[in-house]
Amino acid sequence: TRSTRPQRLLAAVQKNATRGDPRSVVKAIDEFCRYTEWAMNVGDEKGCILDSVVSEVNPATVLELGTYCGYSTVRIATLLPPDAKLITLEFNPDFAVIARQVIAWAGQEEKVHLVEGSSGDLIPKMKEQFGVKSFDLVFLDHWKDRYLPDAKLMEECGLLGKGSVLLADNVICPGSPDYLDYVRNSPKYRSQYFKSHLEYTKVEDGLEKSVFLG
Ligand SMILES: CCCNc1ncnc2c1ncn2[C@@H]1O[C@H](/C=C/CNC(=O)c2cc(-c3ccc(F)cc3)cc(O)c2O)[C@@H](O)[C@H]1O
Numbered sequence: 001t002r003s004t005r006p007q008r009l010l011a012a013v014q015k016n017a018t019r020g021d022p023r024s025v026v027k028a029i030d031e032f033c034r035y036t037e038w039a040m041n042v043g044d045e046k047g048c049i050l051d052s053v054v055s056e057v058n059p060a061t062v063l064e065l066g067t068y069c070g071y072s073t074v075r076i077a078t079l080l081p082p083d084a085k086l087i088t089l090e091f092n093p094d095f096a097v098i099a100r101q102v103i104a105w106a107g108q109e110e111k112v113h114l115v116e117g118s119s120g121d122l123i124p125k126m127k128e129q130f131g132v133k134s135f136d137l138v139f140l141d142h143w144k145d146r147y148l149p150d151a152k153l154m155e156e157c158g159l160l161g162k163g164s165v166l167l168a169d170n171v172i173c174p175g176s177p178d179y180l181d182y183v184r185n186s187p188k189y190r191s192q193y194f195k196s197h198l199e200y201t202k203v204e205d206g207l208e209k210s211v212f213l214g
């Protein structure tokens with residue numbers, strides 16, 4: 001039967017990227033998605049904004065919601081110090097299988113803990129099961145209608161501390177209006193919009209960076 005898009009993306013990585021070289025993995029995915037087959041990775045333009053926020057926060061613990069093929073997982077992991085931890089949640093087992101191989105090809109397995117399951121089930125288990133006190137950085141890139149409930153769930157579970165940063169992809173396209181309204185108007189956050197474009201296109205999109213004020 002016909003291969004899936006994530007399988008074709010992984011094949012492009014294994015064909016065009018150097019094993020153990022994360023930048024070549026990122027480049028191979030971006031070239032595949034720009035010239036062969038679009039896929040919903042944060043991409044190169046928004047990826048540079050992601051990189052700058054990761055570097056600025058210099059997080060010890062990161063949570064990513066929605067691994068997909070592991071593109072942003074690799075971008076983030078590459079910027080983390082060796083003792084930092086990146087937990088990424090993915091509930092589609094077929095995507096998780098691909099992401100594990102992309103992360104391995106990039107040589108980032110040590111820093112990445114890919115957990116299969118839904119954020120709604122796993123977020124409440126972060127403290128007890130993964131020994132997480134709080135997340136320094138959360139990258140939201142899963143179903144757009146889950147950004148708000150999951151942000152509130154992380155607050156309720158005490159997973160956000162003073163200064164914790166939420167960085168959300170796609171706040172314009174496809175958009176997450178209820179989340180945007182919440183973080184921009186809640187006294188608990190200081191929010192900032194980084195204007196960019198939908199990955200590999202000229203369509204407007206952007207990232208919203210929201211600092212939890214405690
Ligand atoms: C109820 C489940 C919520 N909790 C969840 N927990 C764990 N993983 C979850 C997840 N939701 C979704 N996922 C996973 O995240 C990924 C989903 C991402 C959704 N992203 C998008 O829809 C998206 C869509 C676009 C897009 C933009 C324009 C367009 F024309 C078409 C698509 C661009 C993007 O950058 C996107 O991120 C998948 O791997 C999915 O299996």
Ligand SMILES: [Mg+2]
Pocket residue numbers: 040041042141169170
């Ligand atoms: Mg996205």
